[in-house]
Amino acid sequence: MEIRVLIIDDHPIMRVGVAAMMAHCKDMKAVAFAGTGEEGLKYLAGQPVDIVLLDLRLPGISGLQTLLEIGRKHPDTRVIILTTYEGDEDVHRSLKAGARGYLIKGLPTETLVAAIRKVHGGGKYVPVPLSKSLAERTAETCLSPRECEVLEMLAQGKSNREIGLALGIRESTVKCHVSVILTRLDVNDRTQAVVVGLQRGFLHLYKPA
Known part of the structure; x- marks a missing residue:
């Protein structure tokens, strides 16, 4: 057949x-x-x-x-x-x-x-x-939906304050999310986080129409 x-x-x-x-x-x-x-x-x-x-x-x-x-x-x-x-x-x-x-x-x-x-x-x-x-995936190397949202805004170049306003959360909470993102992606800064996020599929620059 x-x-x-x-x-x-x-x-x-x-x-x-x-x-x-x-x-x-x-x-x-x-x-x-x-x-x-x-x-x-x-x-x-x-x-x-x-x-x-x-x-x-x-x-x-x-x-x-x-x-x-x-x-x-x-x-x-x-x-x-x-x-x-x-x-x-x-x-x-x-x-x-x-x-x-x-x-x-x-x-x-x-x-x-x-x-x-x-x-x-x-x-x-x-x-x-x-x-x-x-x-090789573990809970410690993956991002939550909220962390993915923060990562996407990092890719847009937004500051912690801007991210907090967009998501309706405190700037201190954003800092905590960023810290967790850096740890889970095993990187040292926001730029590296975006690069690794793209490589692993937590983030895509392409946006469907």
């Missing part, structure tokens, strides 16, 4: 390229493309597929939001994240939200095909380097 695949990615060249990677496989086919999460969900409402290859970086609703909606409305559809984001927080959030696989763009054709087949067969697929990053 042919594995029906929907590709959701906002870059047309990427969609065509991924479809071409599957073209030589008789057991799978890219049956549809979508440039946004909304378009992907609309397609799924009328034409269920076996596998969705989903980018996290999308205009409109995010890839993570799209993933949650697919899980809610189409629980039998299996999703593989295919993205440029390789931070452990991105992987953790995606798997927690229901993704069955996680791949980084630029992968060999053999890896993509193997992942699709394994996930379609009921398994999960996460490359070894990403699995190791997940294994």
Whole structure:
């Protein structure tokens, strides 16, 4: 039986390229493309597929939001994240939200095909380097939702006072949050915190339209 695949990615060249990677496989086919999460969900409402290859970086609703909606409305559809984001927080959030696989763009054709087949067969697929990053996660190295908010404002160059006003908390509380962020990300200053936050996926500079 042919594995029906929907590709959701906002870059047309990427969609065509991924479809071409599957073209030589008789057991799978890219049956549809979508440039946004909304378009992907609309397609799924009328034409269920076996596998969705989903980018996290999308205009409109995010890839993570799209993933949650697919899980809610189409629980039998299996999703593989295919993205440029390789931070452990991105992987953790995606798997927690229901993704069955996680791949980084630029992968060999053999890896993509193997992942699709394994996930379609009921398994999960996460490359070894990403699995190791997940294994190294501890409560002491992760940020809370509030700390992520503070980190985002640090990336915007806001002062402690400005962050406090924006979040409705005292400046002294902001200082405590910043101190915790530096400790958990194992850095010495705010700039380093932003860099590591981006690397690990606690922060993204890209904002969907």
